[in-house]
Structure formats: C-alpha cells, structure tokens
Amino acid sequence: MEDSQKLALIREEQWLAEYEPQIQQRFDRYQEAIIGIDEFSGNILEYASNHNFYGIHFEVWRKGWVYREWAPAAKQLYFFGDFNDWDRRSHPMKKSGRGDWEIFLPFDQYKDSFLHGSKVKVHVIADNGELDRIPAYIRRVIQDEHTHDVAGQLWFAADFKWTDNSFSTKNSLKQPLIYECHVGMAQEKMGVGTYQEFEEFTLPRIKAAGYNTIQMMAIMEHPYYGSFGYHVSNFFAPTSRFGTPEELKSLVNKAHEMGIAVVMDIVHSHAIKNVNEGLNEFDGSQHQYFHPGEKGYHEAWDSKVFDYAKREVQQFLLSNIRYWLEEFHFDGFRFDGVTSIMYSHHGLFMDFDSVDLYFDDNVDEDAVLYLQLANTLIHTLKEENISIAEDMSGMPGLARTIADGGIGFDFRMAMGVPDFWIKTLKHKQDEEWDMFELWHQLTNRPQAERSIGYAESHDQALVGDQTLAFRLMKEQMYFSMSVLQQNLTVDRGIALHKLIRLVTLTLGGEGYLNFIGNEFGHPDWVDFPREGNNWSHQYAQRLWSLVDDPLLRYGQLDAWDKAIIKLATDYLLLAAAPAVQLHLDPDKKILAYERSGLIFVFSFHPTESFFGLAIQVPTAGKYKILLNSDEKEFSGFERLDQTISYPTDKHQCLQLYVPNRTVMVLKKV
Incomplete structure (x- = not known):
C-alpha cells in the first residue's frame, strides 16, 4: 500500500510501521461493525436507543404503562411493588422469542396505584433460584434508611425546563481546565452533600476559580458510598443519595449558565457483583451481561467484567451513553478504567515496556471496538461533546480519530505525571531533583494526541495515599498555616506546591485537571464513612472555612491557583503549540x-x-x-x-x- 493510502497513525508514527496489519485490521473491523449496526438498526443512534424500549414507559397509544426486561435465560418474571401490595405472583410477565419479557398496565386500572414515588421490583425465577431484582433500566433507585432494602422507584416528574440551549463546549474543547469533584463530599458538613447544595454553594466557587469544565464523580447509582462511585449497580439511575433527577438537571443547567461544561465520570469498565442491587446473574446465567467464569470476574476490583462482544451488551452500554447526554445534558464523559477495558489482564502488574503489548493476544479487540463505537456515538449526538480516556498503558492512537486509525477519544489522562511527582517527593531530596527528568516526564507524549495534565487527582487524595500538600508539609498543615507565623517546612511546601502546579499546567498537556480542594492544599485525605472509621464523615467533606480565613495561608495558595488558571485562560496556553x-x-x-x-x-x-x-x-x-x-x-x-x-x-x-x-x-x- 502506498504511503498516501495508509492510515495517518501508521503514516505519521514510524515506530508503529511493523504493526500496520493489526492497526489496519482494527480499523476494518470498526467499519464492518458500523455496516452491521446500520443493517440491524438503521444507524448508531437507533442502535443506542434500548433505554426507550426496555424499562418502564407510558405508551400513549396503548393508554398505559409497559415494563420490558431482557432476560433470555430466566424461566419466569413477575412485576411487583407498591401497586400490587408486593404480591410476587399476581403480575406475571410474558416472554418473547428473543428473550424479552413484557407486562402492560392499563392507565384506567392502575392510575390510583401505579404512582410517582412508589416502589417496584421484579421477581426472577431462574437457575440461580427465586430472587427479587431491580429492573435493569430503572431510572431511580432508593434505599430504606432502616431496613437498607433497595428498590426501584417510579419517577413521573414534570419535564424539566432547560435554559441552556445557547451553551457551547468550544472553550472546554479548546483547552479543558477541569475541576474534578464529588457532590457528596463537596460541603463542609458531617453528612452527604446534595445536588442542590453543590449548585448553590460549590458552583460559584468553581466559577470564581476560573475552571471551564467540571468532572463529576459518583453520579451513577452505587450501593456502597465508600466506593467513590466506581462500583455501579444501576447504570441509568442518578444516585438518589444526593437528591432527585430534577435537582441534578438543575445543577447541570446552572453550570451551563455559568459557562461551565459538565463531564461525567462514566463507569463502563466493570459492574458491581452484588445480586440484590446489580446486573449480576440477572437471568440466572453468568453470561447475560458479563463473561462467564474467571474472565467475567475482576479480581483486583472484586467486580464483574462486561462481555463487549455481545450485541445486547453493546446496546445496553451505548444506550447508557445516549441517555446521560440527552436526558441530563452532560457534555461528555471521562471513561474510567480504559486500561482495564482494553486488555484481558486489565493492566494489572504490567509495565507496558514493549510495543508488542498493545497488539498481542491480551488485547480485547471487542472491547477496543466498543470504545470506538462509544466515541462515534458521543460525537454523532453532538460534535462538540468531550470524551476523555483514563489509560495508564499508553495505547497508541487512543486519542486520535478513528479515521486516523485511532480509538476516537478527544483526550487521554497523562497518568504518568502524578506518578512522577509522587516518586520524586518520596524518594529524592530537593537537591537531587533532576531537571532533565522533569522536562522529559512532563513533555514526553504523542504530539498528535491531546493529553490532560495533572499533578494530582482523586487517586492521590484517597486515604492510604497523600495529597501533594500533605506530602510536602505533613502535620505542620494542622498547626503552622497562620499568616502570622513562619515555618520552614510550610514555606518549602507552599513554594514547591506552587511550582509543581504551574509547571504541570504549562508543560503537562493540552488540558489540565485539579481535584476539589487540592488547589488550596486541602489538608486531609478523603475517607468515606465505613466500619473502619466508625462511619464518620470527618474526611468526606471539604473544609472551605480554611480557604476563606484571611489569617491562614490556604487562601494564598488559592489565590495562586486562580492566577495560574486565569493566565492559562487569557493566553490560551494549553491550546498553543508545545x-x-x-x-x-x-x-x-x-x-x-x-x-x-x-x-x-x-x-x-x-x-x-x-x-x-x-x-x-x-x-x-x-x-x-x-x-x-x-x-x-x-x-x-x-x-x-x-x-x-x-x-x-x-x-x-x-x-x-x-x-x-x-x-x-x-x-x-
């Protein structure tokens, strides 16, 4: 093949020349998949519309509610809840030839019992016994405060009035300045923060700080708060612990009014293994949504691994993407665990020190194809939507267009940068810092792929790790941050904190990310309520009073962060050439x-x-x-x-x- 006919990834990256067959095959497979999707559904938008078919919907033409579920291996499904006094046998569902189950509830008969706010479940009889389950496409899930029983909840609220039609993500796409945040821990209180509180108290702080994008964690429903939102049970339900779906929509709408894009941390890398709350063994089989046996179990995360080759799983996940973008007006996604998705070994205990590892038998090409389809859908729905990959492997072409031979993400997280800072601060005295290494670590990346640079994210803030500020200043942060006193440890820590953040911002990528509170050197790690800390919220909050106190030096670090973010904004630093x-x-x-x-x-x-x-x-x-x-x-x-x-x-x-x-x-x- 002549050079001019080769994919740009092969043509421009000479070190990939010997892998041309694999890269070309990856591209050809994608093209074949798109043809198959068009033949099956008409186009990728229709392919990604299962959420409008499955789940609970009111059908005007039939004058009633229909509930549908895909459970091919199940023997019988029964719909039950408040509407039938929790009778597990009175409402059997009918099965179609392709494994769909359905029940219709006429409006006239159920208008006084099938109500907004009432609870529902589905009773599944299958090879794994008789179990009460949560509908797979349910839009809201709640947990009883006393019994901790989890149930789906009917949600028939009036349509939300959006006022963000004129909002554009062009500034964010040009140079994303990302404020990574978690709604539940965003307030200074010993309890779970809400969407409403975040909108009222936290968004104005983010606007004042100058960031143009927020990356919201833990939005998809997860039964265990301490999982940071990464053990998802109900993929179409915004977590109810923060408030209602309308309150989440209001938060996004307000952010857009402020000129701030909203990216969601989406978890398609795995799912919770719980049978009570999640998808695991829904129809009684191990292989409905996930791979059977060992391949379907993520040992490091104690969770289930999706079978990305299965058409119904592709449609479930792609429909999930479309749902969040259309229903809640999210502007895109940061895909969690992309390394885990792309490799059968999930990147565990791997150094990726050979190019062969990007194209060998451990690469799950079905999963790579899924990511290409996901990016196609995201940008088909809206060209300006943003997609970011969290990958530590360095997969070539991850953030290049599919037409170039890539996987289609707009940006990749520069995950080696925070690792470099941790290694430097842990193992080197100040006089041992290597300027050549610093320059190399912050600038060594594919020039044709855009990266999000960051000195630290939520990963470094978690209990068991340390934020940069705490690594630099240790316990002195608790006793010696007054502007009225000097402390050599604090002086050094503040000076280096400022340098590290600006050099990372200006060298580390074409975008930048900061985790909530780290901009002012928040002194504590993040530790959610759990048995090991007596279910305390002490470390699952943000101490805004520290930065607001003019007698403390936290406010001076905050002023520096505002100054460097303004510098990046005024001079379009990250959109400029390297x-x-x-x-x-x-x-x-x-x-x-x-x-x-x-x-x-x-x-x-x-x-x-x-x-x-x-x-x-x-x-x-x-x-x-x-x-x-x-x-x-x-x-x-x-x-x-x-x-x-x-x-x-x-x-x-x-x-x-x-x-x-x-x-x-x-x-x-």
Whole structure:
C-alpha cells in the first residue's frame, strides 16, 4: 500500500510501521461493525436507543404503562411493588422469542396505584433460584434508611425546563481546565452533600476559580458510598443519595449558565457483583451481561467484567451513553478504567515496556471496538461533546480519530505525571531533583494526541495515599498555616506546591485537571464513612472555612491557583503549540521555556538565588514580569520587583535575578 493510502497513525508514527496489519485490521473491523449496526438498526443512534424500549414507559397509544426486561435465560418474571401490595405472583410477565419479557398496565386500572414515588421490583425465577431484582433500566433507585432494602422507584416528574440551549463546549474543547469533584463530599458538613447544595454553594466557587469544565464523580447509582462511585449497580439511575433527577438537571443547567461544561465520570469498565442491587446473574446465567467464569470476574476490583462482544451488551452500554447526554445534558464523559477495558489482564502488574503489548493476544479487540463505537456515538449526538480516556498503558492512537486509525477519544489522562511527582517527593531530596527528568516526564507524549495534565487527582487524595500538600508539609498543615507565623517546612511546601502546579499546567498537556480542594492544599485525605472509621464523615467533606480565613495561608495558595488558571485562560496556553525549552541548568535547578508567547523561568533550587542569570529568548526586546510566585498575596517573600522591565542584551538574553524556589512568567512589552 502506498504511503498516501495508509492510515495517518501508521503514516505519521514510524515506530508503529511493523504493526500496520493489526492497526489496519482494527480499523476494518470498526467499519464492518458500523455496516452491521446500520443493517440491524438503521444507524448508531437507533442502535443506542434500548433505554426507550426496555424499562418502564407510558405508551400513549396503548393508554398505559409497559415494563420490558431482557432476560433470555430466566424461566419466569413477575412485576411487583407498591401497586400490587408486593404480591410476587399476581403480575406475571410474558416472554418473547428473543428473550424479552413484557407486562402492560392499563392507565384506567392502575392510575390510583401505579404512582410517582412508589416502589417496584421484579421477581426472577431462574437457575440461580427465586430472587427479587431491580429492573435493569430503572431510572431511580432508593434505599430504606432502616431496613437498607433497595428498590426501584417510579419517577413521573414534570419535564424539566432547560435554559441552556445557547451553551457551547468550544472553550472546554479548546483547552479543558477541569475541576474534578464529588457532590457528596463537596460541603463542609458531617453528612452527604446534595445536588442542590453543590449548585448553590460549590458552583460559584468553581466559577470564581476560573475552571471551564467540571468532572463529576459518583453520579451513577452505587450501593456502597465508600466506593467513590466506581462500583455501579444501576447504570441509568442518578444516585438518589444526593437528591432527585430534577435537582441534578438543575445543577447541570446552572453550570451551563455559568459557562461551565459538565463531564461525567462514566463507569463502563466493570459492574458491581452484588445480586440484590446489580446486573449480576440477572437471568440466572453468568453470561447475560458479563463473561462467564474467571474472565467475567475482576479480581483486583472484586467486580464483574462486561462481555463487549455481545450485541445486547453493546446496546445496553451505548444506550447508557445516549441517555446521560440527552436526558441530563452532560457534555461528555471521562471513561474510567480504559486500561482495564482494553486488555484481558486489565493492566494489572504490567509495565507496558514493549510495543508488542498493545497488539498481542491480551488485547480485547471487542472491547477496543466498543470504545470506538462509544466515541462515534458521543460525537454523532453532538460534535462538540468531550470524551476523555483514563489509560495508564499508553495505547497508541487512543486519542486520535478513528479515521486516523485511532480509538476516537478527544483526550487521554497523562497518568504518568502524578506518578512522577509522587516518586520524586518520596524518594529524592530537593537537591537531587533532576531537571532533565522533569522536562522529559512532563513533555514526553504523542504530539498528535491531546493529553490532560495533572499533578494530582482523586487517586492521590484517597486515604492510604497523600495529597501533594500533605506530602510536602505533613502535620505542620494542622498547626503552622497562620499568616502570622513562619515555618520552614510550610514555606518549602507552599513554594514547591506552587511550582509543581504551574509547571504541570504549562508543560503537562493540552488540558489540565485539579481535584476539589487540592488547589488550596486541602489538608486531609478523603475517607468515606465505613466500619473502619466508625462511619464518620470527618474526611468526606471539604473544609472551605480554611480557604476563606484571611489569617491562614490556604487562601494564598488559592489565590495562586486562580492566577495560574486565569493566565492559562487569557493566553490560551494549553491550546498553543508545545513548550520550547530555552534553558536548563541541572546544577542550578533552573528550567526556562516559552509557550504561547510567554517566558517561564523556574528555579527549583532549595537554597541559592541567582543574580544576572542569562536566559536567551526567541525575540529581542523589553520584557516585564507578568506573574511571579514570590508575591506576598501568594505567600511569597516579595524578592522580585514587578515594575522593572528587562531588555535583551546583544546575545538576545535576559539578565534576571532568580530567587530560589520561585517561578516568574515574563511577557514581551
């Protein structure tokens, strides 16, 4: 095949040349799948509309409610609940030839019993016995406070009045500045936060902070709060522990009014193994939604693994994507556990130190195809929708278009960056920091694929790990954060916290992510109520009072975060071409580079400041300091004079005074 006819991924990435057959086969398989979908359903939108068929719906033409369930291996299904006084046998469902079960409830007969807010279940008789289950496509699930019994809930609320028709995600797609958050732990109270509280109290903070996108965790219903939302039981139900579906819609609508895109953390990588709440063995078989046997069990996560090759599973998951985008106006998804999806070994205990590993027999090509179909659907529904992959394997083409030979995500998470910071802070003294390694770790990524850079996310905030702020300052955060006192540990920690976040923001990708509260150095880890902590909410909250207190240095870290996010916004830093290195001195711990016309000069030296340091810049002229981390408002020592202009000399160099542990951003006047 001539070069001009090859897929762009093969043509542009010479190191993949020997894997051309596998990449081409992946692309051909996708094209065949799309043809098959068109023949089966007409198009991918119709293919992804099972949620409008299965579940509970009012059919005007029949004047009543219909409930449908796919359970091919089941022997008998019965619909029951408040409407029939929980009689498990009075309402049998009828089975069709393709494994669908159905029951119709006429409006005239059930208008006084089949009501908004009443509870329902389905009784399934199958090879695994007689069990009460939650309908697979149910839109709302609630748990009894006293008995902890879980049931589906009928939800016939009036249509929500959206006012976000003019909202566009163009700014977020250009350079996503993402605020990762969790509704339940977003308030400063010893209890679970609500959608309403998040809209009223947290959204204004995010708007003021300058972020243009929020990434919402734990939206899909999950029975165990402490799972951070990653053990999903009911895929079409927004969790009721935070409030009603209308309150979630109101939150999204308000975010859009503020100009903020809303991305949902979607969990299609696995499902909870619970039989009472979830999909596991719904029709009595092991292989309805999941792989049978060992292949269907995720040992590390103690959960079930979807069979992505099965048409009904594809339709279930794709319909789930369409449902969240259309019903709740989400602007896209961050796909959790993409590494686990793509490989039969789930990426466990793997270093991915050979290109062969991206194309060997351990790659689940059915799962890769599913991800391609998911991205096709997301961008068919709305071209501006955003899709982000959480993958630690480095799969080539993950964030390239399918037409290029890729998998179709818009962005990939730069998961190696936070790992680099943890390794550096854990194992190296300040004087041992390697500037070459720092530059390499933050810039070494596929140039044709866009990445979301981040210094830390929720993963680093969890109990058992440590946030950057806590790694840097330890227990001194609890006792020595007053602006009225000085503490060497806190001084060092704050200085490095500021440097780490700005160098990651400007070098680490084409997007940036921060976890709620980490921008101001939230002092505590995240630990949800559980038996091991006596079901306490102490560490499942955000202490906003710390950042609001003018006598504490948390507010100064917050001011720095606002300043760097504004810098990125004003100069479209992450949408600009990659940074160009101007100066690197391993002994002085100096790193300087240019991006988007700005000059960044970092000193990571723990003790020494440098006078008359020569930094050659791309353009001759006068430069002024636009921003520097040593300002008092940012908890600095005011060693730099921002009123001074710096002319280039005959060698086109700036002669700078560079204090230790500072960064300055300069702009040509």
